[in-house]
Structure formats: structure tokens, C-alpha cells
Amino acid sequence: MPLVNFSNIDFDQIKVSIRDYLKANSNFTDYDFEGSNLSTIIDTLAYNTYISSYNANMVTNEVFIDSATLRENVVSLARNIGYVPRSRKAATATISFEVNVSEKNISTITLQPGIVATSSLLFGNQSYVFSVLEETKATVSPGGIAFFQNVPIYEGTFVKQSFTVSPRTPNQRFILTNTGIDTSLLKVIVKRDESSTVSRVFRQFDSLYQIDSKTPLYFLQEIENERYELLFGDGIFGMKLSEGALSYIETTYVVTSGELGNNISEFSFAGQLLDQNGAAITTGISVISTESASYGGSSIESVESVKKYSTQIYSAKNRAVTASDYEAIVPQIYPETESVSAYGGECLEPPAYGRVFISVKPHNGTHLSSSIKRSIANDLRRYSVAGIIPEIIDLKYLWIETDSNTYYNTNLSSGPDNVKSTVLSNVLTYSNSSQLNKFGGRFKYSKFQKVIDDSSEAVTSNITTVTMRRDLEAALGQFAEYEICFGNRFYIRNPGKPPVMDNMIIGYNIRSSGFKISGLSNTLYLGDVPNPDLKTGSLLFFKLNSPTEVVVVKKSVGTVDYIKGEVKLNATKFIQTTVNRGAPLIEISATPYSNDVIGLQDLYLQLDMNNVVVSMVDDRISSGNDNSGSNYLVKSSYVDNLIRGNPIYSS
Amino acid sequence: MPVQRVSQSFKDISATFQINPLNRDLIALNNSYAIARSIRNLIMTVPGDRPFNPVLGSQVTNLLFENLDKLTALTIKSEIVNTIENFEPRVRLNEVNVKSQPDQNQFDVKIQYYIVGIDVPLQELTFALEPTR
Numbered sequence A: 001m002p003l004v005n006f007s008n009i010d011f012d013q014i015k016v017s018i019r020d021y022l023k024a025n026s027n028f029t030d031y032d033f034e035g036s037n038l039s040t041i042i043d044t045l046a047y048n049t050y051i052s053s054y055n056a057n058m059v060t061n062e063v064f065i066d067s068a069t070l071r072e073n074v075v076s077l078a079r080n081i082g083y084v085p086r087s088r089k090a091a092t093a094t095i096s097f098e099v100n101v102s103e104k105n106i107s108t109i110t111l112q113p114g115i116v117a118t119s120s121l122l123f124g125n126q127s128y129v130f131s132v133l134e135e136t137k138a139t140v141s142p143g144g145i146a147f148f149q150n151v152p153i154y155e156g157t158f159v160k161q162s163f164t165v166s167p168r169t170p171n172q173r174f175i176l177t178n179t180g181i182d183t184s185l186l187k188v189i190v191k192r193d194e195s196s197t198v199s200r201v202f203r204q205f206d207s208l209y210q211i212d213s214k215t216p217l218y219f220l221q222e223i224e225n226e227r228y229e230l231l232f233g234d235g236i237f238g239m240k241l242s243e244g245a246l247s248y249i250e251t252t253y254v255v256t257s258g259e260l261g262n263n264i265s266e267f268s269f270a271g272q273l274l275d276q277n278g279a280a281i282t283t284g285i286s287v288i289s290t291e292s293a294s295y296g297g298s299s300i301e302s303v304e305s306v307k308k309y310s311t312q313i314y315s316a317k318n319r320a321v322t323a324s325d326y327e328a329i330v331p332q333i334y335p336e337t338e339s340v341s342a343y344g345g346e347c348l349e350p351p352a353y354g355r356v357f358i359s360v361k362p363h364n365g366t367h368l369s370s371s372i373k374r375s376i377a378n379d380l381r382r383y384s385v386a387g388i389i390p391e392i393i394d395l396k397y398l399w400i401e402t403d404s405n406t407y408y409n410t411n412l413s414s415g416p417d418n419v420k421s422t423v424l425s426n427v428l429t430y431s432n433s434s435q436l437n438k439f440g441g442r443f444k445y446s447k448f449q450k451v452i453d454d455s456s457e458a459v460t461s462n463i464t465t466v467t468m469r470r471d472l473e474a475a476l477g478q479f480a481e482y483e484i485c486f487g488n489r490f491y492i493r494n495p496g497k498p499p500v501m502d503n504m505i506i507g508y509n510i511r512s513s514g515f516k517i518s519g520l521s522n523t524l525y526l527g528d529v530p531n532p533d534l535k536t537g538s539l540l541f542f543k544l545n546s547p548t549e550v551v552v553v554k555k556s557v558g559t560v561d562y563i564k565g566e567v568k569l570n571a572t573k574f575i576q577t578t579v580n581r582g583a584p585l586i587e588i589s590a591t592p593y594s595n596d597v598i599g600l601q602d603l604y605l606q607l608d609m610n611n612v613v614v615s616m617v618d619d620r621i622s623s624g625n626d627n628s629g630s631n632y633l634v635k636s637s638y639v640d641n642l643i644r645g646n647p648i649y650s651s
Numbered sequence B: 001m002p003v004q005r006v007s008q009s010f011k012d013i014s015a016t017f018q019i020n021p022l023n024r025d026l027i028a029l030n031n032s033y034a035i036a037r038s039i040r041n042l043i044m045t046v047p048g049d050r051p052f053n054p055v056l057g058s059q060v061t062n063l064l065f066e067n068l069d070k071l072t073a074l075t076i077k078s079e080i081v082n083t084i085e086n087f088e089p090r091v092r093l094n095e096v097n098v099k100s101q102p103d104q105n106q107f108d109v110k111i112q113y114y115i116v117g118i119d120v121p122l123q124e125l126t127f128a129l130e131p132t133r
Helices: A011-025 A037-063 A071-080 A303-316 A323-333 A370-381 A416-431 A445-453 B031-044 B070-087
Strands: A092-100 A108-111 A114-119 A129-132 A136-139 A145-155 A157-164 A174-176 A187-191 A199-204 A217-223 A227-232 A248-255 A267-269 A273-275 A289-295 A337-344 A355-362 A389-393 A396-408 A459-473 A479-485 A510-512 A515-517 A525-530 A536-544 A550-561 A566-577 A584-590 A603-618 B011-013 B028-030 B091-101 B106-115 B123-129
Touching: A011 A037, A037 B011, A037 B031, A071 A217, A071 A303, A092 A267, A108 A145, A114 A145, A114 A157, A129 A157, A136 A145, A174 A248, A303 A323, A323 A337, A323 A355, A323 A370, A355 A370, A370 A389, A396 A416, A396 A445, A416 A445, A416 A603, A445 A459, A459 A479, A459 A603, A525 A550, A536 A566, A566 A584, B011 B031, B028 B031, B031 B070, B031 B106, B031 B123, B070 B091, B070 B106
Parallel strands: A199 A217, A355 A389, A396 A603
Antiparallel strands: A092 A145, A092 A289, A108 A136, A108 A273, A114 A129, A114 A267, A129 A145, A157 A248, A174 A227, A187 A199, A187 A248, A217 A227, A337 A355, A396 A459, A459 A584, A479 A566, A510 A525, A510 A584, A515 A566, A525 A536, A536 A550, A550 A566, B011 B028, B091 B106, B106 B123
């Protein structure tokens, strides 16, 4: 009887296979008894087979990028298709300070490259150092003060490392010894020898385009332990280094803590200042004023990201043709990208042919600045097909709000507040998960309910209502038309039997926060009236005289498409809104037709933790207080409010 | 269909791996000798020695480094009885004697047992246990 399963990695099954083999092919009979010598030999053989199978399994896994788990193997496989993973990125801050040298005869002050500031212990006992990469000069004013204005500083330690090219060293490698390098700040210069004053700057290339034998270049590749190796030209592609001519390589870079260095705004000076004669200046240095707190620090690209983007970049082949090509290339040219969505203008209504629309969610913050958007769009031109215009558009958030009535067994909990705290903590974890925070994300209702149910053994069930919200930024004091897309079908209450109020058929499927319009002093709200086809409807403004008295103020102020999830307001002049978060906002919300909400096209789905409500309800049946269920507390599964926020009555 | 045992005899390989000079084959242990070797193996195996079977064996090897007195002898006896009853289904124990010999720095062990299912007289296995590293 042959041993057939060569890849078995279960010890007991291997042992059974060997025993079966002995049963059929041996005179020895004691294989069944654990104490026998034969059993010891079988155990040894099985263990050896097990180890071999395990190793074979692991090695095979690491051969393919889909199944590899060790970073150096994933990176190595990605290298085969020309992909260099993103390095750590140093957080950048901008500072200003001045140096008073009025009593000395100094004309110019130079800030030396290296450490320039340390954080002021804002994060526990952890302090971070910030460095400048190049010399910064400031001229002393007639008053004896030198101003250093808007100096960019980078979180991390400034490091110099040099190599000497030696033909006597076969297979010489140029390895940057530190981990945590920000490769975007790496600078490589090559000189004849260490004492030479003439140097050439070598630039990093990632392809063979526009390269000849004289191009001063280097390639970068990640090697084991998150370190990097420099590869120089061979005289055919790129300038070759040789002893005597170009033999001394000097590199400078920053070893950074990545995202840990973000949001630091207080600094203490720790730099080195020299006057025009090279003498150190240690007095008269003012307190550092922070022009912008540190931002933009990020950790090294994760293994999962390398697996995802390396293949996408390879399929894009440095050409942006399909929408997914743009999604692959944008993180390369803007490393702070957390999530990106791209789609062709032909998908829009009305279509915008010849344009590609791209939304980018940065790691830090919610929106991109205009300059960064321009920069990304310009960089994309190098990849895009002629005649296609890439356009970076602002991120549009689709907020998910939930209201959960959570039933719990009072016998199994130490109090409703403890259970509620656990539930909220788990919901927060879910809200930060990758299921939501991406373009094309989906809010999965059943998963969300499971998160609540699994939070504590005391939780018996939950009734959760889901609302989706978008914020309309009102242009105060001017007539403007507005269009808000939710990308999800709206739920219509009482379809076919709309409630009748004030002699009108009113739906109130759209809810809004309060606002005031030109010509009316009352606080108004947005409502809707479904058309008989229950596919579209018209919008209206109403005011509240009391919780039950609704007065329609203005009809037909816009349209609503319940199927597409679109709200269009005719030209309206808003003069005030009750919600203001840096800008006057009108929050508009609706109940989705399906409790699973998707982030369509450029809509970025996020769970709004400020509007996640968890109410604890005593499950009297499970608690044993009301076994018959006669006094069971019933909670509605439907949203029934008319407006958002605290109502303002017009009396 | 699994292969069925066809013989009541027991045949084990010898751990000495010496060659039988008559047939140039590996020396085999048969019947009572195979069982006696199995019992000694079980007693001397420290739990955890066998891969993926952490309960097989006895604490006798560790107990040899305890005080060489009657109390330890009793504990060793208890370990031997438990081990044989748990892991050697071919025998039925008759008696186990463990005697401490402080002057020789050893325990003398005598185990008497019947072989289950085979009509053979009472078997006796004697050996000495010495602490060795």
C-alpha cells in the first residue's frame, strides 16, 4: 500500500499512513503499541515527514505573491514586476524663528543641516526630533536680527552615510544600513574621492525611459528588514561608477518615526547656527513659532498594500488608460493617499466625455488642498492618454448614522453603562475598519448588528435604524441651485398610502436641519411629497409650530429622485443655517431603501460616530422579570422623526 | 477496508539495531521480550518526549533525582502502575515492587504481570533505576 498523500501536514494522519503501510508490508506487529520500539521509530519518521511537509508548504506559500506572508518575500516578488514599495514618510512641519546678534559683527547666519528642533514632550515621555536637510542662510538685518521664515523641518534623525566604490570588492552592494528611511528625502551625490569639492547629484529612476549611458542615476530597492539598497548604472543604462573617477558616494537621508510624528506643534530649538566665519552662535535665539504643525507622516507600505498595488501597477504599465489604472498610479505619485476612486466622465449624467474624475482621501485630513490637487493632476498627465483630462475632485462624504436600541440581560451585566461603553467601543473599531473607509465601501447592516450583538454576553438583540446623511454647504446670501447625490435609493414611508397633512400628501422621507431663507424669518426645514409613481417627488419648505403642527411654507422648491437617491433644489437664497462646522451646513438625511449602504463612485462612506446612538433596553424576558412578555418594551424598527436636530418652533 | 491483524504474536524491532548473525537481518524481539521492552520504554519515557503526544510516559526519570527513600519509591511505584495501566493494554499487572537502595544509589524494580489473551505463565521484569544525566 503506497503512501499517497505527500503534502499532508497533520502529524496523526502521517502516522496512520505509516502504520497502514507497515500493516500491509511488514512482519513486525507492534506498531499499535505506544511503548514499542517500532512505535518510537514510527513517531520519528512521522515527525520528520511532518517537518518536511510543513517546510514544503511554507516555502511554496512564499513563492507566490498571493500567499506569501514574509515582507521580504512579498517585496522580492513585487520587485520582479518592477514595484518599489513606498517607504516611511517623515512628517513635515514649518517653523519660523529669529536670531538676535545685534551686539556682534555678524552679517550672515547659516542653519546647518541636521537636527534643528525637538518636540516638547507632548506625547507622554516620547520626544521626536526634527531635522533640516540643507543649509539655510539668513541675512542679518540692520537691527541685528536674522529671520528664519517658514523653514520646512522633517521628523526624524538626519543621517549621512558614505560608500567607497572598490573594484576589488566583487559584487559590492550599497546598502543603507538604517531602517525607517524616508526615501523621498534621500539625496545621493558622487565625488571623485572624499576630499573632492566637485560632486554630481544622482537622481532616482524607476524605469529605463529617457536613460542613456551618461545619465547620473540610481535605482532603489527594498531588501530584508525594511532597508534599502542603491543600484547604480552599468555604463549602458546610467553612468557607471569607477575607482578614480566616481568612487565616493555620499548619501543623506532621514530616519523617521513615520505617522507617530504627526500633529506636533510645539518645538524647542536644538539646531546648529554658524556665522559667516564658521563660529557657532548659541545665544539670542528666539522661541520657535510653528507656522504649520507636523503632518504627512506615514508608515511603510504594508504587505497587503504591496500585494494589491504591485499587480495593479504592473497591469497599468505606467499608462493610465482604464479607471483602475488611475487608482493604481495615484498612490504612487501621492504617497499620502489612503483611498482613491476614479471613474470616467461617461458614467455621469449628463456625461462628461474626455474627462476622468478622481477623488483622493488623504491619510491625514479629509480634503486635499488646491495645490496638491493641481500637482497630482499635472503628474497624471505623464501617464494619461492624450486627449483625456484627469480632474481631481473634492471628496464627498456619505455619512451613516445609526440608532440602536440594544436589549440586554440585566443578570449578565454589571450595569447598562458598562455594556453601552463596550458596544460603542466595538462600533468605533468597526467604523475605523477598511470595510467602510474606502471608495466603493459598503455598510453591511448584518455585520454591524453582529458587532453589537457580540459585544457582550449580556446583549441579547438589537433594533438598529440606519440613516444616511450628506451635508450641503449653503452659499449664504446668494441664489444658488443645489444638487446632492446619495447614490442609494431612498425608502418611501407608507408607499401608496401617504399620510395627509394640511390637505397635502406629504412624505417627509427627506429630513433636514434648520435654515432660514431670504424673505422669511422662520426657521424652515426640508420635506418632500412623492409623486403618484413613487419614483420621484417634489421638495417643499415647512416650519414647525409645535411638535405636531407642520405648516408648509413653500411648495415645489425642488425635486427628489427616490430611485437614484438625488435631491435637487431650485435656486434658493439661504441666509442662515442652524448647523455651522467651519462653514454653513444644511444636513440632509434619508432612510435608505436597503439597510446595506454603498459608497457609489466618488462618495466616501463613513460611519459618523457623533451620530451613532446606542440606547440600552432591559430585555425583561431574558432577564426573567417578565417571562410571559406582557410588559416587553417594544422599540420601532423605523425612523419616524420629521427633522434633524433640536426642533425650533415658529409659534 | 482496514487491514486486520492476523496473528496474536507480538514482534518488535530491537533498538540495538544489531544484525542477527544467522540470517543477516535486523534482530527482532518476539512476544514476551517485546512486551517487556515496551514496558521499560514506557516507564523511561518522560512526558513530552514523544512528538504530539505529551501525556505518554511517566515521571519516573524525574523522580530518580528526588530523595532516595521509601516515599520516593512509593511514588515511583504509583507512576509505574499508572503508566502500564494507561498505555500497555497487552498486560494485566499482578504486582509492582520498588525498593530504595541508598547504598547503591538506585531503586530496584520488580514488575509481575500476565500477558492478556495468551496462555503463558506470570511474567517478571526486574531492573534497577539509577539517576543518570
